[in-house]
Amino acid sequence: MKGSELISHAKNTWCPGCGNFIVQHALKEVVSDLGSEGYPVENVILVTGIGQHAKIFDFMNLNGFYSLHGRTIPVATGIKLANPGLKVLCIAGDGDCYAEGIEHLIFAAKRNVDITVMVNNNRVYGLTTGQFTPTSPYGFHGRSTPKGEKENPLNPLDLVLSSGATFIARGYTGRREQLKFLLHEALLHKGFSFIDNLQVCATYCNLTDYYNERVYDWDAGSSGDYQAAHKRARGWDYTADTRIGLGIMYQHGAPTYEEGYPVPVALSEEGRGQAIRKFLDSRL
Amino acid sequence: MDIHEVSVLIGGRAGDGVASSGQVVAQILAHMGYRVHMYFDYPSLIKGGHNFAIIRGAERPVGAVRDKVDFILALNQETIELHRGKLGRGGVIICNGDIASHPGAVQVPIGSILKNEQAPTVMGNSAIIGAFLKAAGIDWNIAEEVFWNALMKETVQNLRVAWQAYDAADVRMAVKEITDHRHPVMTGNEAIGIGLLEGGVTMYFAYPMSPTSNLMHFFAAKADEFQIRVVQPESETAGILMALGCSYAGVRSAIGTSGGGFCLMTEALGLSGIAELPLVIVLGQRAGPSTGLATYTAQSDLLFALNAGHGDFPRFIVAPGDTTEARTWSRLATAFAWKYQVPSIILPDKIVCEGLYSIDPDFSIDCHPEPIMADPGVRPYMRYQLTESGISPLRFPPSVGDWIKVNSHVHDTDGITTEEPEVTRTMADKRNNKIAGLREELEGLHPVEVSGNTNSDGALLTWGSNKGACDEVGKLLDLRVIRPVVLCPFPERSFANAMTGVRRFYSVESNETGQLARLVSQFGYRASGLVLKYDGRPFTIEELTARVREAIS
Numbered sequence: 001m002k003g004s005e006l007i008s009h010a011k012n013t014w015c016p017g018c019g020n021f022i023v024q025h026a027l028k029e030v031v032s033d034l035g036s037e038g039y040p041v042e043n044v045i046l047v048t049g050i051g052q053h054a055k056i057f058d059f060m061n062l063n064g065f066y067s068l069h070g071r072t073i074p075v076a077t078g079i080k081l082a083n084p085g086l087k088v089l090c091i092a093g094d095g096d097c098y099a100e101g102i103e104h105l106i107f108a109a110k111r112n113v114d115i116t117v118m119v120n121n122n123r124v125y126g127l128t129t130g131q132f133t134p135t136s137p138y139g140f141h142g143r144s145t146p147k148g149e150k151e152n153p154l155n156p157l158d159l160v161l162s163s164g165a166t167f168i169a170r171g172y173t174g175r176r177e178q179l180k181f182l183l184h185e186a187l188l189h190k191g192f193s194f195i196d197n198l199q200v201c202a203t204y205c206n207l208t209d210y211y212n213e214r215v216y217d218w219d220a221g222s223s224g225d226y227q228a229a230h231k232r233a234r235g236w237d238y239t240a241d242t243r244i245g246l247g248i249m250y251q252h253g254a255p256t257y258e259e260g261y262p263v264p265v266a267l268s269e270e271g272r273g274q275a276i277r278k279f280l281d282s283r284l
Numbered sequence: 285m286d287i288h289e290v291s292v293l294i295g296g297r298a299g300d301g302v303a304s305s306g307q308v309v310a311q312i313l314a315h316m317g318y319r320v321h322m323y324f325d326y327p328s329l330i331k332g333g334h335n336f337a338i339i340r341g342a343e344r345p346v347g348a349v350r351d352k353v354d355f356i357l358a359l360n361q362e363t364i365e366l367h368r369g370k371l372g373r374g375g376v377i378i379c380n381g382d383i384a385s386h387p388g389a390v391q392v393p394i395g396s397i398l399k400n401e402q403a404p405t406v407m408g409n410s411a412i413i414g415a416f417l418k419a420a421g422i423d424w425n426i427a428e429e430v431f432w433n434a435l436m437k438e439t440v441q442n443l444r445v446a447w448q449a450y451d452a453a454d455v456r457m458a459v460k461e462i463t464d465h466r467h468p469v470m471t472g473n474e475a476i477g478i479g480l481l482e483g484g485v486t487m488y489f490a491y492p493m494s495p496t497s498n499l500m501h502f503f504a505a506k507a508d509e510f511q512i513r514v515v516q517p518e519s520e521t522a523g524i525l526m527a528l529g530c531s532y533a534g535v536r537s538a539i540g541t542s543g544g545g546f547c548l549m550t551e552a553l554g555l556s557g558i559a560e561l562p563l564v565i566v567l568g569q570r571a572g573p574s575t576g577l578a579t580y581t582a583q584s585d586l587l588f589a590l591n592a593g594h595g596d597f598p599r600f601i602v603a604p605g606d607t608t609e610a611r612t613w614s615r616l617a618t619a620f621a622w623k624y625q626v627p628s629i630i631l632p633d634k635i636v637c638e639g640l641y642s643i644d645p646d647f648s649i650d651c652h653p654e655p656i657m658a659d660p661g662v663r664p665y666m667r668y669q670l671t672e673s674g675i676s677p678l679r680f681p682p683s684v685g686d687w688i689k690v691n692s693h694v695h696d697t698d699g700i701t702t703e704e705p706e707v708t709r710t711m712a713d714k715r716n717n718k719i720a721g722l723r724e725e726l727e728g729l730h731p732v733e734v735s736g737n738t739n740s741d742g743a744l745l746t747w748g749s750n751k752g753a754c755d756e757v758g759k760l761l762d763l764r765v766i767r768p769v770v771l772c773p774f775p776e777r778s779f780a781n782a783m784t785g786v787r788r789f790y791s792v793e794s795n796e797t798g799q800l801a802r803l804v805s806q807f808g809y810r811a812s813g814l815v816l817k818y819d820g821r822p823f824t825i826e827e828l829t830a831r832v833r834e835a836i837s
C-alpha cells in the first residue's frame with residue numbers, strides 16, 4: 001500500500017504549521033513501511049482521544065476508534081486483549097493522556113500491555129483554545145491562567161519509566177525522520193511502548209526555536225540501562241532551561257499483559273452445556 | 285410435627301462461614317424437593333460483626349423470607365440473643381455448646397468433636413449442620429449426597445465431623461421430603477454469569493464492588509471450565525472502555541458494577557450509544573446515594589439506569605426477579621446488545637445478586653437473536669450504513685481492503701466525523717429507529733409478568749426481587765401482581781394488557797420515591813399508593829402483607 005493511499009478524503013482542519021501534519025506523514029510512511037515488512041495495514045488500529053491530535057483519525061484511511069477525551073489506552077487494551085494479532089496505536093494529547101486519563105497511562109505501563117501510545121505533547125489544550133496542560137512550562141500564560149500558571153509540569157518520561165514501561169522514547173515534530181524511526185521501533189516493540197512527542201502548536205504554544213536550540217540525540221547504545229534511562233528522564237524537567245534529549249530513552253524485553261491472559265479456547269455449544277450442567281449438579 | 289415449609293436461620297461472626305453453611309442448608313432442602321430462597325445479611329466488614337442468613341424452603345417457588353423461623357443455627361451466643369425473638373412456636377435452637385447455650389437448645393460439643401476427628405476449627409460448621417439434620421429428622425444419606433455434590437474441600441473429614449454431631453443429637457421437628465424433583469440452588473450473580481456465558485461472553489471486566497463482586501469471583505474461579513477471562517481494571521471507567529474495545533474487535537464481553545461504579549461509566553455508556561458498540565453491564569443495586577449501605581439492598585437506580593449518559597440513545601434494561609429469570613434474560617441481554625448494537629443493562633438488586641434461589645434448569649425463552657453481519661462480498665464496507673431497521677451490518681477488523689471506523693462524534697456512514705445538520709439528523713434517526721424493532725421483538729417474550737389473582741381489579745405493581753414477596757402476598761390478599769421484567773424500551777403493549785381491568789394499583793418498591801411508579805406514570809398509569817421500603821432490607825412476607833393491607837384500607 002502506498003503511503004498516499006492512507007490519507008483519507010476528509011477535509012484537513014489543522015492550523016497551518018501544526019506539528020500534527022508531521023505526525024500524519026510520519027505515520028503514513030511507517031504504516032506503509034510496516035506493510036512491506038509483513039505487517040498488513042488492516043491489522044493496524046488507530047485509537048485516538050479528543051483534541052487536535054485526535055483528528056488524525058478522520059484524516060487517515062486506517063481502522064480506528066475515535067474514543068473519549070483521555071480514554072485511548074483502555075480502549076486499546078480491550079482491542080489488544082480481544083485480538084492480540086492486531087497492532088494497536090494510540091495517538092493521544094497531553095491534556096488527554098496526562099490529565100484526564102493519566103491513570104490509564106500508569107496502568108498500561110505497569111501491565112506492559114503490547115500497545116503503542118504516542119502523546120502529541122504540544123504543551124497546551126489545543127482544541128479548547130489554549131489552557132495549560134500538565135506539561136505546560138511553569139508560568140504558562142494560557143487563557144485560564146492569564147497571570148501565569150503556578151504548577152510545575154509533570155515529567156511523563158520519569159512517570160512512565162517508574163510505572164514499568166518497556167519502550168520509552170521522546171520525539172519532536174521538528175525531527176521528522178527521527179520521529180518516523182521512533183514510531184516504527186515502538187510499533188515493533190513487544191510490550192508497552194511510549195513516545196512523548198514534542199509537537200509544535202503553531203497557534204497557542206510555538207516552541208520551535210526553543211526546542212531547536214536545545215535538542216540533542218541520546219546515545220543509541222545504552223537504551224537497555226535502567227539507571228542511565230532514569231538519568232535521561234530526569235535530564236529535562238519540561239520547564240528548566242537545559243538540553244532536551246531525543247530518541248529511545250529505554251528499551252527492555254519483558255512478558256506482556258496479553259501473554260498472561262491468553263485468548264480463551266472457544267467452547268463448543270456442547271462443551272459449554274457440559275460445564276454448566278456440571279455446575280448445576282454441584283448445587284443439588 | 286410435620287411441616288411442608290421450613291425456615292432456618294444461621295448466624296455467627298463475619299468470617300465464620302455463614303454464607304457457605306447457609307448454602308449447604310439450602311442445598312439440603314433443595315435435595316428434599318423444596319424450592320429455596322436464602323437471604324444473606326452481612327455488614328460491610330471482614331472479620332467480626334454479625335452475619336446471618338435465613339433459608340426458607342417451600343413446596344412452591346419462593347423468593348422472600350418470613351418473620352419467623354423454625355430453626356436457629358447459632359455459631360455464637362450473639363446469634364441467639366439477636367434472633368431468638370424470631371423463633372416460631374416449637375422452634376429449635378442448635379448451637380455451639382462450647383460458647384453458647386439456651387434452655388432447650390441442642391448443644392453441639394463442637395470442640396470435642398473436632399478434637400476426636402483432629403479437624404480444623406473451620407469444620408465446626410459441619411457439626412452444626414449435622415446436628416440440624418438430626419434435629420430436623422433428615423435422612424443421613426442426604427448429607428452425604430449434598431456434601432459430595434457441593435465439591436466441598438475435605439469432604440470425608442467434614443462428613444465425619446457432621447456425623448458425630450448427627451449421632452449425638454435427637455429429632456425435634458421433622459422436616460419432610462417433598463418430591464424427588466429437585467431444583468439446583470444458586471445466587472443471582474451466578475445465574476447471571478451462566479446467562480452471560482450462554483450469550484457468548486468470553487471476557488469479564490469488573491472493579492470490585494458489592495453486590496456484584498461475587499460474579500467476578502465466580503467467573504475467576506471457573507475461568508478454565510468456562511473459558512472466560514476476568515480482568516480487573518484500574519477503574520470502572522477503564523473497564524467499560526476495555527469492554528468497548530472488545531466489542532470493536534468483535535469479542536463479547538460484560539462488565540459488572542454497582543451504582544458508584546456505574547456513575548463512572550456514564551460517559552462511556554454514551555459512547556456505546558453513538559458508536560453503536562454492543563455493551564453488557566451488570567448493574568447490581570445497593571442502597572445509595574453515594575457509598576450508601578455497601579452491603580444492603582435497594583431498587584433506587586432504575587431512573588438512573590434509564591437516563592444515564594448525556595444525549596439520547598437507545599438501550600435495553602432488564603430487571604430479573606430470581607435466578608431463573610436472571611439466567612435467561614442475561615443471555616438475551618447479551619444477544620440484544622449484539623443484534624441492535626446498543627448497551628444492555630442487567631439491573632438486579634442485592635437480594636437477587638447475593639440471594640440464593642432454586643433455579644428451574646430447563647426454563648428458557650425461545651428467542652435467539654443474532655448479530656447482523658455484513659455480507660463478505662460487500663465493498664466498500666460502511667460501518668454506519670443506513671438501513672430501514674437502523675441496524676448497520678457489522679464487520680470486524682482485520683478485514684483486507686476496509687477501514688473500520690467507530691467514532692464518539694457524530695459521524696457519517698464511514699464513521700468519519702461530521703458536523704453537517706443533515707447527517708446529524710439522519711444518524712440520530714437511524715439510532716432511534718432501532719428501538720422499534722427491539723420493542724417489537726420484546727413484546728413477544730412476556731416482558732411483563734402477571735401473577736396472583738389475575739382477575740382482580742386491585743393490583744400490586746413491582747419489579748426485581750420484590751417478585752418473591754409480591755407473588756405470595758398477591759395470592760394471599762387476592763390481588764393481581766404486575767411486574768415488568770423489561771424496563772427499557774418499555775413494553776407498553778404488554779403492560780397495557782397486564783393492566784386491563786385494574787382500577788387501583790399500589791407500587792411495591794425498595795426505594796424512597798417509587799421509581800417504577802414514576803416510570804409508568806409517563807404512560808398514563810397513576811398508582812393509588814406506594815408501598816416502599818428503604819432501610820436496606822427486603823420485605824418479609826408478613827411485613828408486606830401488613831403494609832399492603834394498610835395501603836389498601
Ligand SMILES: Cc1ncc(C[n+]2csc(CCOP(=O)(O)OP(=O)(O)O)c2C)c(N)n1
Pocket residue numbers: 050051052053054069092093094095096097120122124125126127128133
Ligand atoms: C470529558 C471531557 N472533558 C473535556 C472535554 C473538552 N476537551 C476537548 S479537547 C480538550 C483538550 C485537548 O487538549 P489535548 O488533549 O492536549 O489535545 P490537543 O488539542 O492539544 O491536541 C478538552 C478539554 C471533552 N471533550 N471531554
Ligand SMILES: [Mg+2]
Pocket residue numbers: 051093094095120121122123124125126133
Ligand atoms: Mg495538547
